[in-house]
Amino acid sequence: MIQPNQSETEQGLPFRTIVHVVYALFAIGIVSMGVFGASIIASIVLAYYKRSDAAGTIYAAHLDWAIKTFWWGLLWMCVSGLLTFIFIGWITGVVTLVWIIFRIIKGWLAHWNGQSPEFE
DSSP states (O other), rough: OOOOOHHTTTTTSSSHHHEEEEEEEHHHHHHTTTTOOOOOHHHHHHHHHHHHTTTTTHHHHHHHHHHHHHHHHHHHHHHHHHHGGGOOOOOOOOOOOHHHHHHHHHHHHHHHOOOOTTOO
């Protein structure tokens, strides 16, 4: 029987489970179209909170991936909101939403396969 790495379980839940929770909360917030937007904030707070504990593991890359997805997505959604005044913001908003969904799916699938989300 394979024993879990001590550093992966010393803070309670294993990092693998924490990363699944981060992706799940993020996905719930996106799929609900903002109705459960607090779940996105909760996922990012959890990612920031556990990032230093996961340093040096593959899980840190996943937490960074989720954090970068949030901040870049927020930036482009704000830009899209401003661009709605010249009627192209709707297009950039949809593109941004598709990009966020793509990153969540790509990161979560990579996590299921035990890979870094930046794999080629």
